[in-house]
Amino acid sequence: MSSLLQTVLVIVGLVVALVILAAGLIVYAKKSQAHKKAPGTKYKTDPNSTGPQINAQKITEEEGSRMVAMRTRLVALGAVVSGIISVLFFKTWSMQLVQSSEYVSLAEDNRTRVIPTKAPRGHILDRNGQVIVGNRASMVVMAQKDVLKDELIIKRLANVLGMPYAAVRRNIRDESQGAAAPRMVAMDVPMQTVSYIAEHPSQFPHITIESRSVRAYPHASMAAHLLGYTGPISQEDLERNKQNPDASITYQMGDVIGKTGLEAQYESVLQGIPGSQTLQVDAHGRVTKFLEEVAPIPGSDIQLSIDIDIQKATEKYLLEAIKIAKDIGRNATGGACVVLDPKDGSVIAMASYPTFDPTAFIGGIGAETWEDLTSDESHNPLTNRVIAGLYPAASTIKAFSAISALEYGIATPETGYNCAGKWKGFGEAWFKWCWLHSGHGGQNIRTGIINSCDSVFYSIAKDFWNSNEPEGLQHTFRDWGLGSKTGIDLPGEQAGRIPDAEWKAEYFKNYPPEDRQWRAGDTTNIVIGQGDVLVTPLQMAHAFCALNNNGKLIKPRLLSKVLAQGDNKPLIETSPEVTHQATVEPQFLELVLEAQRGVISNTTLSRYYENMEHKVAGKTGTAEVASKGDYAWFVGYAPYESPDYCIAMIVEQGGGGGTSAAPAVRKIFGHIYDEPMPEISIKVDNTR
């Protein structure tokens, strides 16, 4: 409605009104003149007379003037009437033209009801396009909170759903989706029950049935940690979404969002755009007409670098390693394993134990299940230990300690060391044991790595301590990405820690100065990956990949493609991203890699590995954790010449790395290369 048209209309209206008024006045004026010209005009004066009195008595002057007075009052009354009609005119004008749009939208709000239709979430596929997470329809029984007032309905519901009365009642009382929101009583209700409830609406007032698209996990709890789970949006998430001006999706109460893992990481991609149905309703809320439908746009599918086959094997052999550790009397509580492609940083498999069932979170998790998943006895099944488990790196760090020593000139490949079992580099009073108490005898850096000889590295630590670069070890560790996040596309990654003097002073700031000081013993601790060194399994695998890439650190990534809806044309394709170049001389790198090959071929590990066509290299580790049993590490890669796979595994309280972790990784390689490990009895291996 243009303001010009409005103005024109108002002017026209006013002109018309004025013309009518003027015409009335002119007529009045003429009549008055006529009266003056004809004073003999006759008036009916006798109110009690009957019939026309045309020729009645002449009107007196006074009576004539009374009729004139009456006519003046009539004109005044006409003016009042005109005024009232003008008021009505302008009020209507202001409502229908000036404020009209406001009322139009109010009328639309009255007339229409918009029902949002949820968009199916995008699927999650493995590298071969197999579905890891899909969707399925689930029939859900919802109840308004009014149902709580009627015990009978709750009893009936419990009856048809086959649930305990208390459980039904508890579900209806749940206000987590908002005090006024309908509550979910049960999901995955069988069709038979659904139709019974639908056919008896009078027995089930305030009860509705919805068909919902929920997450389906064809491989059950496989890869649960990296996939994460979905759940109804929380009040806090909703607030955050409202306050974020960049948010591409506007959420509503009751929306299902990714809570952890990839579901959370790629929420904006997986979450579709809800559609809507616009219905015309009457004042009683009855639908009178179907107005329009906006189809929901399903979320995009994402393709991962994960290989379902290798993922399953990884989970299987991790669990087996934990079992073996338990069998030999270890109190193994958990573990983690990650398989990376060193060439491009893609994550092929990622397993963490103990694990959980993501289906438990569909439609909101029950309080009991949540308690089970978060209790101390459960050992944090929700934690993805690959990215958030922090462990001492132990002997797996020795390759980097060696590179550090060589790079800083603390040692040369030819430098000789002697291991007597008891290392007394800082004097008799400060002796330290090599893990092999009988001693390794004459050693160099190469054999120090192969035999994991602690004495060699204690000596290196001592030389660092006495050098101009007392923190050279820390610099090298950090150079290879240890103690910092790798930047993998998963929420909740932990950085870990490479301790130094500054850290120690800060960390122990409430302690006496002597306790806050960096000491020689701290350096001899970190050189073998102990003390306050904390890394994640992913960091170790990441760093070992870099060893095979001339020191290039490639960011690990799970997402390989975002697929357009309908076809398999990728919208987004990720590519390897080199985040850092570690400083290392090629010949030193070659020495270390060759030594790690020796770890497999020249030690007790050869009995597991040397039956393989594909040559494996790697390093074991046995982490000492205060008040706990040793943690078993193994990081390996194959084929040795040009690795396609790098696997890092830790078994919490699994004993020595050679005992539980190394044979399990062998089995994973065996699965990958179809070279299963022959039946070899696992021996307790004290190699570090």
Added chain:
Amino acid sequence: MSAKKFESHSTGSNFLETSQSIFKQINFPLAFATVALLVLGGVTMYSASLTISDASFIKQLFGMVLGLIAAALIMNVDVKKASSFTHALLIIDIILLISPLLPVIGVYSKGINGWVQIPGIGLRFQPAELAKLVTILLMASLVSQYNGKITSLKDYIKLCAILGVPFILILLQPDLGTGLILLVVGAVIIIMGGPKRKWVLITIALVVGLVAIVLITDPIIDATLGDSKSLLKEYQMNRLLVFVDPTLDPSGSGYNLQQSKIAVGSGGLFGKGIGQASQAGGGFLPEAHTDFVFALFAEEFGFVGVIVLLALFFVLIITTLYIGFVSRSMFGALTCVGIAVMWTFQLLQNMGMCMGIMPITGIPLPFISYGSSSMLAQLMAVGIVGSIYKHRS
């Protein structure tokens, strides 16, 4: 103006003269505005009947036909003769207003004892609509006796007292809306009759004071004797409160007002079209065919339609005043005043209520609102005006 007219009247034999005589007998602006309003009303009621089951288009048409016949009959009678039957008018008025309160024939509906139904016959009638006309004739008859100047205070008080009779009777039903019409119409007739200005001002002051006392004491009476005993019923009080603040109770009286305003405002310039009114059709607008008919009209026909409606009412009312002006009879002039004021007040009240500038009272919009009683009475009023015009000299 006189000589030639009488000639043609008496000797009118050829066509030209006959048509001239028709022009002199029928006031065309009056007839045109009436017919045009009936057409608008008919279309409005037709569209209302599409969605509102209570609104019967046929019944409304029946009311129109009945009213037109009544109007034609009245036009051919000289209503001025009624001025000599003052007492009879008063008695008829009283009978009409008491009849709905009588057992057997009185019918209670929508909160008031406002209807009469002869047992055995389905027709229901609202006597108060006719009583409005009778009261106008009664007051015009009384006031015209003073020939434009009321000099005695006793006479003035007598006039006010007689007006009080139908007013109090209608409050017994209790139909406050119609009561207000009677009061306003009667008061204007008395004022037009020429009392002293001082008396009028004192009367107005007294009425305002009385209303204030009623409003103030109403909650006290409600609390002590109960709502049924008090003069203002609770819903009436609520309507007044909501008029002051429409957000007070959006689902009660305030809801009605809000929905009515939405209907009017959303009509826009050209309206939503016949049968397309979502507010009325969807049932959001209550009483869309009766009390809130203007909101329905404005929603369907928009501002353009409202301009036409207002112009027609303007023509109708001003013409009526003009006819009073030329009637050469005090009684005729005062009757025209009464009818013009009745239409003006009903127009103001019905439209104003729909737009929130007047409190909510159930007053029909003449010629448009659903209801045969109202239609009949309004067309009879046109007949009375037409008669005064026809017998103006």
